[in-house]
Amino acid sequence: MAWQLHYTSVAAGPTGRAGFQFVAETPGLPEGLRSRVAPLLTYRPPPGAPLAPTEREASRFPVALTYDLLGSHRVLTRCVHLGRDYSGRHGNFLGHALVVSPGELTGLRPVELWRAPFWKDSPETALPELTEIVPGGTADPESLGEWLAGQGDGGYARLGFLLETTVRALTRGHGRLVLVAGDVEEIVRWITVISYSLPQAVALGLSFATYSADPAAASQIIVGTTPDVWLPSDLDAEVVDLTRPAAGSGTGRLARTVVDRWRRMDMAALDGMAELGRTDPEAAAALVAFCDGDVTVTRAEQLDAARLLEAGLPAWVWRALEGAAGRMEYELAAAASATGPPDTADRCAARCVALALRDPELPLPAVRLRAATRRALEPRVRDALGGAESLTGLAAVALLAVEAGLAVPGRDLERRAAALVRAGAGDLRRAAGRMPYGWRGRLVEGALAGLETAPEEVRARLLTDEVCDLLAPADLTRAPRTGAAVLNRLVRRGALGRIDATERLVRLAPEPGRDTVLREIWAGPPTPAECGALAERLGASAGVSPVLAELPGRAFLSGGPREETARLARLVTSTAPAGSAELVVVVAEISGAVRPGDLAGPLERLLDARETAGPELRGAVAKAVLGVLDARGPEFRAKVVMTASRRAAAWLVDLWLRRVRSREEQARLLEVTVRLRLGGAGSERLDAWARGSPLGSVRARFAHDPDLLRGYEELVRPRTALWERLRPRLVWKRE
Known part of the structure; x- marks a missing residue:
């Protein structure tokens, strides 16, 4: 619904009184609107105008078209000078008001009603209801574009400044713009250009006055005036004298983008910005500039533009965003992937994944990437793995790639893990905890390779208990x-x-x-049981280390149970007959030998094996062999010497001679000596020992065996004969 009102000075109005008053209005005007519109209907000629103008001069006075927001209504007023009133006084004017709801102006910018056909230049007594609001003959955007181009760079610079000031006043809720020109048409053109540069919804919030004789008191955002109007020095407004050359000034995104579109006469882009920027013109301008390839659009501007996507975008914007996905910051890409059509969503989701590969802290988009898109992103995965600066960062990249459905190149993962570990960069345990299932092994393999070639101090620092537990199951x-x-x-x-x-x-x-x-x-001392278990597990591999070769001998020295030692000997014999193990085997064979001749071979092998054994083990083996032979008696010992090789026999004789301590041992060794002589295998060393040892009363020991007694007598006869020769002399000397 649109209502009209006429306001002027008459001799007798509808109420019969004289003076300025409403003389006509559309029937059904809502209660209270008349009183609210009245303060907006005012007009004073410019200070330089004639005090008593002629009708022709009065017609040249500037027309004051104002647009204001009045609660839930919009009010346009047009005031024109009428000259003298009914009493002959100068200063009468006609104020024509149009009160509408915002919906009545859909598709229009208020300044387009500058020359609307319904405006009147003289008062009427009856005003019909307007069923259609038809704009006037104001300049169209194309004509205004040509007019701007004619003004050159100065005109575009001025537009940028005027638009920046206007937008600032609209968004901040304070601040105004005063345009000064001798021709009101110049002011109207600038207001029109500004209005066309803004979305229609924003332009509906832009109040203006094409002319005011008192701009300081005017309430509109844009106010036009003439050069002869006095402006106070403390006026809270940007004053632009349109009669002077334009001065450059810094402008925001909206102003720069709009000016660029006017330069290129890209009216479609202006329309697109108008379509997008109903709530946030700056964000709309940033979005259009970004789609147009402007690389100066900042991340903050992209973030603002991303908020526009929730309300939906025209198809041309989605197409442009699809092509510009590679330049998007994460926030804009995420918004486009969540709200855009399938093709755009896929491209923008791929951009999100590519950015997340650089910064794994960024969340993945909800959109599932197409197979072709995933394949295209695989080189990005390799680059991201190669660029990871820590092990946890490497794990984060792998996890993100897996969650995004991308293939993870295992070799690249291992190589980078090795390089990072080698440099000591990162926490392997924490990184393994973040690795996706199935890829921890590749991380560990790479870490092992890096640790193997890392400096010793790096390896020592990284091999904590937790890391060792992690590496333990690996190869x-x-x-x-x-x-x-x-x-x-x-x-x-x-x-x-x-x-x-x-x-x-x-x-x-x-x-x-x-x-x-x-x-x-x-x-620590190994036990026979431990050595046996090793023999069973390792087999011939037990011989790869000299340390292991010593274990059976060390177990033998430990004095473990005889059964376990024998079992160990058998195991070692069948698996790794080398080193100290051979000594243990030989001792076991000697211990189990039944006939003296059975010891010949073992003794020879024992002498060969003991060449590589340490003194402690050699002593223990000798002691064990002596113990075995002692338990068998002198006869057995003598037969062992007779059946053994000369080297083995000499070794046994040497052991016995060095071991003789007690009289009982002397007697047993003497019996061995006698038996060797009887068997034709006498030992010169034993014979010499026997003849030089204190024999004492040992004859009775051999009395039960005539052969032993005979042998004993033959052994000691030279000594007895000598005794018989020396005894008289010893007796003589004693006397």
């Missing part, structure tokens, strides 16, 4: 130095038994660190 054979350190740490804190650790250590490449760790692990 450590690819990193023997690191593997040895890991297994050693696990054993030291009781997380792995030394048998299990040894089994894994022998699979590592033979390098110095492995044997060092084996020696540390087996620093």
Whole structure:
């Protein structure tokens, strides 16, 4: 509904009184509107106008078209000078008001009613209801564009400043713009250009007055006036003298974008901005500029533009955004992927994923990428893995790629993990916790490779208990130095038994660190049971390390149960007959020998094996052999010497001679000596010992065996004869 009112000075109005008053109105005018419109109907000629103008002069006075927001209504007023009133006084005018609801102006900008056909230049007594509001003959956008182009760069600079000032006043709720020109048509053109530069919904909120003799008191955002009007120095408004050259000034996104469109006469873009910017013209301008390829659009502006997408966009904007996806910041890309049509959503979601690969803290879009799009992003995954600056960052990239449905190149993952570990960058345990299922193994493999070639201080720092637990299940054979350190740490804190650790250590490449760790692990005495378990597990592999070769001998020295030692000997015999293990086997064979001749071969092998054994083990073996032979008696011992090789016989004789302590041992060894002589295998060393030893009363020991007694007598006869020769002399000397 649109209502009209006429206001002027008459001799007798509808109420019969004289003076300025409403003389006509559309029937049905809502109560209270008349009194609210009255203050808007005022007019004073410019100060330089004639006091008593002629009719022709009065017709040249500027027309004051104002537009104001009046609660839920919009009011346009047009005031024109009428010259003298009914009493002959100068200063009468006609105020024509149009009161409408916002819906009545749909598709129009208020300034387009500048020359509307319904405006009157003289008062009427009856005003019909307007069924249609038809705009006047104001300049169309194309004509205004040509007019701006004619003013050159100065005109465009002025437009940018005027638009920036206007938008600032609209968005901040304060501030005004005063346009000064001698021709009101000039002011109208600028107001029209500004109105066309704004979305129609925004232009409906732009109040203006094409002319006011008192701009300081005017309430509109844009106010026009003439050069002869006095303006106070403290006027809270931007004053632009349109009669002077334009001065440049900084402008915002909206102003710059609009001016650029006017320069290019891109009216479609202006219409598009108008369509987009109903609530936020600056954001709309940023969005249009971005779609147009303007690289100066900032991230903050893209964020503002992203909020516009929720309300929907024209098809041309979605198409433009699809092509510009590669330039989007995350916020705009995420908004477009969530609200755009399928093609645009896919492209913008891909942009989100690409940005998230650089910064894994960014969330993934909800849109599922198409297969072709995922394949196209795979090089980005490789780049992101290669650019990861820490192990946790590497894990984050892998996790994001998996969640986005992208293929993760395992070799690239391993290579980067190795490089980062080698440089000591990152927390391996934390990174493994963030790795997606199925990819932790590749991270561990890469970490092992990096640890293997890392400086010793880096490896020592990174191999914490938690990291060792993480690496323990991996194939450590690819990193023997690191593997040895890991297994050693696990054993030291009781997380792995030394048998299990040894089994894994022998699979590592033979390098110095492995044997060092084996020696540390087996620093405590091994038991026969442990050595037997190792023999069963390792087989011939037990011979790969000299440390392991010593274990059976060390177990033998530990004095474990005889049954376990024998079992160990049998196991070692069948698996790894070398080193100290051979000594243990030989001792076991000697212990179990039934006939003296059965010891010949074992004794020979024992002498060969003991060449590589340490003094402690050699002494223990000798003691064990002596114990076995002592338990068998002198006859058995003598037969062993007779059946053994000369080297073995000499070794046994040497052992016996060095071991003789007690009289009983002397007697047994003397019997061995006698039996050897009877068997034709006498030992010169034993014979010499027997003849030089204090014999005492040993004859009775051999009385039960005539052969032994005869042999004994033959052995000691030279000594007896000597005694018989020397005894008289000794007796003579004693006397």
